[in-house]
Amino acid sequence: MADSPGTAVLFDIDGTLVDSNFQHVDAWTRAFDAVGERVDAWRIHRLIGMDGSMLLEELLGTSESDAAQQAKAFQTAYFAEHLDRLHLLPGARELLGALSDRGHAVVLATSAPENELAVLRGLLDIEGALWAVTGGDDVEAAKPDPGIVQNALAQAGVDADHAVMVGDAMWDVRAAGRAGVRCIGVRSGGVSDSELTDAGAIAVYDDPADLLAHLDDSPLADLRP
Template identity: 55%
Template sequence: MVDDQGSVRAVLFDIDGTLVDSNYLHVDAWQRAFDEVGHPVDAWRIHRAIGMDSDKLLDAVLGDDRTNTGDRAKRLHAEYLTASAVRFRTFPGARQLLSAVDSLGVRAVLCTSAPQDELERLLAVLDAGDAVFAVTSAEDVDQAKPDPGIIRAALGKAGVSAGHAVMLGDTVWDVVAAARAGVPCVGVLSGGISRADLVDAGAIAVYEDVADLLRNLEASPLLPR
């Protein structure tokens, strides 16, 4: 729970699937990679693991074959995703939501473990300017979500405790990672994960997308109380 009667001082924003429409490009890149290494995987299985640390994703979808093909699949995923990066697009309302949070004196932190080259592409598409207080990346942690390390790194960059922060994400792994760090998480459906799954994972509220959240910002858990 948020301390001091709900005094929110920072909002930790996931990027992929939350602010930028990229989840299904990740699914496509992974599926093509798995096909190329000779281990075809159904797209829905990949989608269920999107947002998870890449090594854990490989364990989840490749099983015992992960040792033989995982490293090559990871390299191919990066190559295919880079080729698809021109199709990244910011969700309507994303920039405005970041600006609205910033205007309230709340620190907007982009909380991602994307590698630097991918992060630069995401930031260029997002084009949020001065509304963003800080950004995390793969360089800040050894493991991505659902490990809570990236959440804790974001808190450190925001200069706030877990009790004064709220996470915004689109996957079960965002919710789980935030909970492990002691941060409540608000979910959005734009990543393709159901409301029921997000709530079951522990999301304290769920919105259709960032535009829906922006329209209902005054009554949302993101506002300082």
Template identity: 50%
Template sequence: MDRAAVFDVDGTLVDTNHLHVVTWWEAFRQAGHRVPMHAIHRSVGLGSTDLIARLLGEDRDKDRDEELNAAHTTLYAQYFDRLPAFEDAGRLLRRLHENDWAVVLATSASGPELDALRKALDADDAITATASADDVEQGKPAPEPVEHALELAGVDPGRAVFVGDTVWDMRAGSRAGVRCVAVLCGGIARADLEEAGATEVYRDPADLLASLADGPLA
């Protein structure tokens, strides 16, 4: 395989963004912080430390970051056995694999959370590799997660497409020199995704699958 389709997972292939919003909101609430849900939604897709920093500021008590992250992880883990993949997400990955694309996941998830996401997708037979939060020093919007995904696939940026749902995804892919494709199912506006670097925008994985013949993953 000499071309790679790199995918974000949360909000792109699995319908989890709003679960993250609610569980982060509750984690902040338990720690005594009032953080609006709309602000959390705009921050989903960042690594936990960057998300906390963006929402609470650099002058926060950084010693409590791990406590906040652990609370979010515990709350979110309640949903691990029923995370819902978007319609045709698994079929999209299998079709690309059949069409000789190396399918690589690039996600800030790791450990049991990543296992739950892969179980929801039910497409392990189509996934060539996974670049998780454990594999990189800097998460999105830094290019490192996408660059690592390309290294795993053994593909140059010019032979790859990155699919994501947030502005952080689009910025990471753009900085890695990869063509960026966005989906709207994560809840971010088309204009924001295009401004961040998306060259094409689709409704969801099902829409992308239906457009394979003449789309960026043709």
């Protein structure tokens, strides 16, 4: 790999670059129904982006029971039904390209497992702009554990002071904060400004297109080696 450019922008994918959060909610809702566990959709939505085992602990009280394990398998199957209907959020591909053109290492840092990540990368279709990719299968625990963010920093060859994360959920913001990385929030995952800023987000934009339109006066404008 070539020498690091000295700065990095780390991106969550689900809800940040791809409109997929509510498809995840649907898959989890159906999965819980399938195992006889009624969980309100709004409670599921608040946890989208969190490590799957942690989500099950929060909603069922355990991730180890037969019902929890069956729900996880059903969720994978139900979400697969949505894969060919996912689409990029406005400005996603253009934002990644613009940041790469400005000399930043662009790293995808997602909790998605490898099979979903492959589909999401295909949607983005901008491999030439990516410095590295790290997903849920690369760490023992996904967000809000900082492991994915720390792995992304290591792959980019930069320290936390020279990186910014972009994400749509409190779990992105908290994972970044635990790794010492500043985080920009986007509303496209359906999370409120106040929840994102309370978690530590330094700025909030509607979606990738909004961040791209304000790139020169965003926190990313100050990102230098």
